[in-house]
Amino acid sequence: MALSTQPYKGARDFYPEDKRLQKYMFNIMRRVSERFGYEEYDAPVLEPLELYLAKTGEEIVNEQTYTFEDRGGRKVAIRPEMTPTVSRMVAGKRQELAYPLRWYSIPNLWRYERPQRGRLREHWQLNVDIFGVDNLLAEAEIIQVADGILKQFGATHDMYTVRVNSRKLMDFIFKEYLHLDGVQIHMVSKLIDRMHKTARETFVAEVDAVFSPTQRDAGASNKLIGLLKTKTIEHLPEVIRQSSPALELKELLHVLHEARIPNAKFDISIMRGFDYYTGVVFEIFDENPDNNRSMLGGGRYDGLVGLFGVQPLPTVGFGFGDVTLQNFLTGHNLMPAIRPETDVYVALIGNVYTEAQKIIDDMREMGANVAVDVTGAKPDKQIKTAVKKGIHYVMFIGEKELKEEQYEIKNLITGASERHSAARIVSIVKDYRGDIRE
């Protein structure tokens, strides 16, 4: 029985052509995050299981986390998300860090579940968090980073929407406005979370079933159904519209619109699954009709750092998965063809390796990425190899070139061929590399 060449279920191999795309995506994520002053951190893939038991959500720990026991009998989890880890790290140096703290990371995360479109078992997720700001400018900045990344990929505002809501607002509605108890709030939250996936009649019936007869008679159920149709804060009932969470959301949207994010809007159905969110929550939706789904989400979680026994710290952050990003980019034709890092493929003609090596060394020292064909194959074979690898230039080195110190450089895309000094060739290929990588 031969060994399988398939990667583990729900995980991906990154062949060089795949890795190039990943590097392209990560580079843009890094560049934009750093442009906003965020610093990169990292942490182990393994964490003690307890880290997730406290604050994440039961099913995620019980059923969707990879766990095992190490040789010392410790319960270990493969991280399913980064937020607890970064909270742990910040708490560990709570007193000595300079706030506001701006951190980002691109960890790989694991979750045990059936893979489906946009959701695999292993994925990479950009995490961007700001610690130590308790006003809405933190939310605004975090959303600007997310928006800035999408723009840097070439996305335009008609391709996606930023949808914001607030846990505090929903709390106000559930408790003050509708007088729901804890169990009802939980049930209603879950229903709202998948409102757009549910047929309207079914949804109304399910919501209705949560309310007691007395509440229904008082019109609470209909009030909620009505509220959920609301598309803007202005259209909310007076008492809700004047609540402080609503005023805060309105202000946030104003700031975002001023920051040239016109596609930010209020969406009462944005709930987010995690219990740890305490304020504003938001998601960015792909508006591609074929892939209309949330591709990025986040919010304020002011309670997490304090769980580690240190003074609490207000925090806002988001996570952006590589799989959903790639679906977005592909769906909108924003994924460029990326060539390999190799700038030049050297075809040797005749037995000239030793002398050619000196030229090639010089070129490498000058900063060109140069691969040499050492097969001794005929020139046409060597060219074919370069074409197949996707390398842009072939350089020929033979007796004639070595004597004249002028080497033929051939552009495999245009077919054009020129003769230059090695230094000039380095300059040409580096210019080309600069053009496509920037």
Added chain:
RNA sequence: GCGGGCUUAGCUCAGUUGGUUAGAGCGUCGGGUUGUGGUCCCGAAGGUCGUGGGUUCGAGACCCAUAGCUCGCCCCA
């Protein structure tokens, strides 16, 4: 955890109501003489038809089981 679809060459797929040695395109490899790719021409390799049972004179086609892939559901980082 639940449900649907799929599985034939490296890839994308044909394969009639069950009937001899299993097909195409692309790709791969070789050739078309001297130091130049993509086009064109010629040739070759490559498949226990996902796996295990069953029905049948006969199964890639039918039945059962199982695995993998995939799309949903649940849940959502």
